[in-house]
Amino acid sequence: MNSRSQYKTKQREMLLGYFEAVPGVHVTAGDVCNYFKSQEASIGQSTIYRHLESLVDEGIIQKYNIDGNSPACFEYVKPNSHKDTEICFHCKCEKCGKLIHLRCDELKAVGVHLNGEHGFQLDPVRTVFYGLCENCR
Amino acid sequence: MNSRSQYKTKQREMLLGYFEAVPGVHVTAGDVCNYFKSQEASIGQSTIYRHLESLVDEGIIQKYNIDGNSPACFEYVKPNSHKDTEICFHCKCEKCGKLIHLRCDELKAVGVHLNGEHGFQLDPVRTVFYGLCENCR
DNA sequence: CTAAGTGCAAAATGTTTGCATACTT
DNA sequence: AAGTATGCAAACATTTTGCACTTAG
Numbered sequence: 224m225n226s227r228s229q230y231k232t233k234q235r236e237m238l239l240g241y242f243e244a245v246p247g248v249h250v251t252a253g254d255v256c257n258y259f260k261s262q263e264a265s266i267g268q269s270t271i272y273r274h275l276e277s278l279v280d281e282g283i284i285q286k287y288n289i290d291g292n293s294p295a296c297f298e299y300v301k302p303n304s305h306k307d308t309e310i311c312f313h314c315k316c317e318k319c320g321k322l323i324h325l326r327c328d329e330l331k332a333v334g335v336h337l338n339g340e341h342g343f344q345l346d347p348v349r350t351v352f353y354g355l356c357e358n359c360r
Numbered sequence: 361m362n363s364r365s366q367y368k369t370k371q372r373e374m375l376l377g378y379f380e381a382v383p384g385v386h387v388t389a390g391d392v393c394n395y396f397k398s399q400e401a402s403i404g405q406s407t408i409y410r411h412l413e414s415l416v417d418e419g420i421i422q423k424y425n426i427d428g429n430s431p432a433c434f435e436y437v438k439p440n441s442h443k444d445t446e447i448c449f450h451c452k453c454e455k456c457g458k459l460i461h462l463r464c465d466e467l468k469a470v471g472v473h474l475n476g477e478h479g480f481q482l483d484p485v486r487t488v489f490y491g492l493c494e495n496c497r
Numbered sequence: 498c499t500a501a502g503t504g505c506a507a508a509a510t511g512t513t514t515g516c517a518t519a520c521t522t
Numbered sequence: 523a524a525g526t527a528t529g530c531a532a533a534c535a536t537t538t539t540g541c542a543c544t545t546a547g
């Protein structure tokens with residue numbers, strides 16, 4: 224659950240570079256593995272999985288579970304979009320797959336409510352609202 | 361995606377009985393398998409998986425994917441309960457992994473708000489709130 | 498030098514499928 | 523009799539782990 228890398232290794236830099244090159248795009252662990260398999264400098268799959276976990280813990284990428292059977296998706300998080308003052312909620316369309324980013328005070332109230340009434344401290348970074356977007360309804 | 365059973369078999373009746381006996385409780389496919397393994401009249405796991413799919417399609421049980429790695433959860437849906445008041449929201453503790461299910465009108469307001477203000481039709485079955493539970497904060 | 502990182506292959510997990518047999522209608 | 527349902531074992535896909543080896547600090 225808590226794994227951050229401490230060494231700056233070639234593999235970590237390559238992974239970071241990969242994610243930085245595709246901001247706002249979802250990739251699966253398999254996508255990453257395939258990409259590096261097709262490069263001359265490849266990375267073992269366990270290393271990829273281990274780094275994905277670290278990068279999530281470090282807040283550099285985000286992990287989404289679209290549904291139970293398909294593989295998890297990862298997305299690069301731009302460093303300056305992470306400030307507390309602009310909490311960003313995510314809505315994912317179950318049909319077209321579109322990811323919508325919302326900055327909304329009323330949604331922040333959900334967190335306050337969960338905290339006050341149910342003793343649950345919401346993590347807006349990890350929580351994704353699933354449903355249907357405007358076009359797909 | 362569309363599989364409804366047409367025959368009334370012993371196995372189907374046993375499964376139905378099992379779910380009706382534990383309304384409002386989440387069970388995984390594995391839980392169901394284990395339960396029936398400990399009974400003298402057991403059911404094969406493929407049969408269980410196939411019936412779970414049918415029962416979901418028939419609206420008799422609901423399926424939740426809490427996160428990508430843990431198994432899907434199933435819950436019996438009481439036939440005569442008016443749906444709107446029975447919407448169940450899920451909170452998952454990121455630390456201890458505890459799953460809390462809430463039936464809360466104020467959370468329903470989130471769906472209304474997303475719909476009205478953001479044109480997004482929330483799917484409460486699929487959406488899981490991540491955060492920290494009372495004990496882990 | 499030492500702790501951390503790597504990568505292979507194997508294990509673990511949860512779910513699905515092929516197929517011969519048994520059951521419902 | 524005809525078409526489903528069953529259940530075993532094997533296949534599957536994704537992710538995790540054990541362990542010997544390498545590397546960063």
